[in-house]
Amino acid sequence: MTQILSRSLPRTRAAAAPPAPAGPASLEAREITAWFGSHQVLDRVSLTMPARGITALIGPSGCGKSTFLRILNRMHELVPSAALAGEVLLDGEDIYDPQRRLTDARRAIGMVFQKPNPFPAMSIRENVLAGLRLTGTRVDRAGRDQLVEECLVRGGLWKEVKDRLDSPGGGLSGGQQQRLCIARSLAIKPRVLLMDEPCSALDPTSTRVIEETMKDLAEQVTIVIVTHNMQQAARVSDTCAFFLASQGTPGVIVEHGPTDAMFTSPQDQRTSDYVNGRFG
Numbered sequence: 001m002t003q004i005l006s007r008s009l010p011r012t013r014a015a016a017a018p019p020a021p022a023g024p025a026s027l028e029a030r031e032i033t034a035w036f037g038s039h040q041v042l043d044r045v046s047l048t049m050p051a052r053g054i055t056a057l058i059g060p061s062g063c064g065k066s067t068f069l070r071i072l073n074r075m076h077e078l079v080p081s082a083a084l085a086g087e088v089l090l091d092g093e094d095i096y097d098p099q100r101r102l103t104d105a106r107r108a109i110g111m112v113f114q115k116p117n118p119f120p121a122m123s124i125r126e127n128v129l130a131g132l133r134l135t136g137t138r139v140d141r142a143g144r145d146q147l148v149e150e151c152l153v154r155g156g157l158w159k160e161v162k163d164r165l166d167s168p169g170g171g172l173s174g175g176q177q178q179r180l181c182i183a184r185s186l187a188i189k190p191r192v193l194l195m196d197e198p199c200s201a202l203d204p205t206s207t208r209v210i211e212e213t214m215k216d217l218a219e220q221v222t223i224v225i226v227t228h229n230m231q232q233a234a235r236v237s238d239t240c241a242f243f244l245a246s247q248g249t250p251g252v253i254v255e256h257g258p259t260d261a262m263f264t265s266p267q268d269q270r271t272s273d274y275v276n277g278r279f280g
């Protein structure tokens with residue numbers, strides 16, 4: 001088990017990494033325990049998130065879903081007081097291995113946040129390409145145009161913006177901005193896409209468009225989504241994990257498995273109560 005304190009994480013560059021593999025990858029969390037200072041928020045959480053599938057993380061507020069999600073691409077360690085133990089394996093390779101670079105994990109495992117966060121003054125085109133600059137990826141002009149179109153198509157936004165690629169990203173509606181953020185994440189060809197309540201700031205129509213986009217993407221990138229919306233979890237996910245932190249104890253996974261089974265025949269009474277809206 002790896003015990004990592006954010007302040008002591010390796011800052012030095014590892015040896016040159018081999019070419020990054022492409023395509024959807026499985027993600028496996030093993031015995032993840034997490035703290036903010038002395039506050040333990042997760043206790044030995046293990047979960048396998050299969051490649052080419054959508055995994056939904058559900059559970060009441062404060063049970064550690066977002067913390068768990070942020071651990072999956074090493075964002076937890078951005079919080080100065082944060083610490084964790086356990087392993088996260090991307091196709092079997094530990095992303096917290098000191099020999100691995102932080103940027104490799106972030107490039108392979110993208111993130112879409114609750115609130116759409118495009119760069120508002122940048123054009124739609126520049127927004128899609130923004131991640132390339134951050135990750136130091138070089139693409140020639142023709143390649144960039146092709147990539148912008150490909151990512152906007154995959155993000156379900158191309159038809160709406162193809163005639164105004166040089167307009168500011170901030171001029172789009174909330175739902176369009178969120179799809180622009182998805183397109184931006186796709187530009188660096190992640191193998192996994194993490195989504196933290198991506199529709200909670202959107203109206204029902206935009207929500208359905210994003211859900212359709214997710215389903216279209218699932219063959220190309222593994223998706224892990226945190227959602228409070230039980231209907232959404234039932235509609236989009238293949239597998240589901242129910243998190244719970246009862247009475248001040250750290251969050252654990254009470255039950256996980258195929259989404260149909262979790263919703264129709266849960267094994268644990270607490271899962272049944274939660275998915276049927278009896279608490280949370």
Ligand SMILES: Nc1ncnc2c1ncn2[C@@H]1O[C@H](COP(=O)(O)OP(=O)(O)OP(=O)(O)O)[C@@H](O)[C@H]1O
Nearest residue numbers: 036039041059060061062063064065066067068079
């Ligand atoms: N940056 C932070 N510093 C200190 N404590 C934090 C921080 N972020 C989260 N926490 C605490 O960690 C616990 C888990 O929070 P987290 O946001 O992961 O839960 P959640 O299940 O995603 O909740 P929600 O559904 O409301 O978003 C909570 O007690 C929260 O107060």
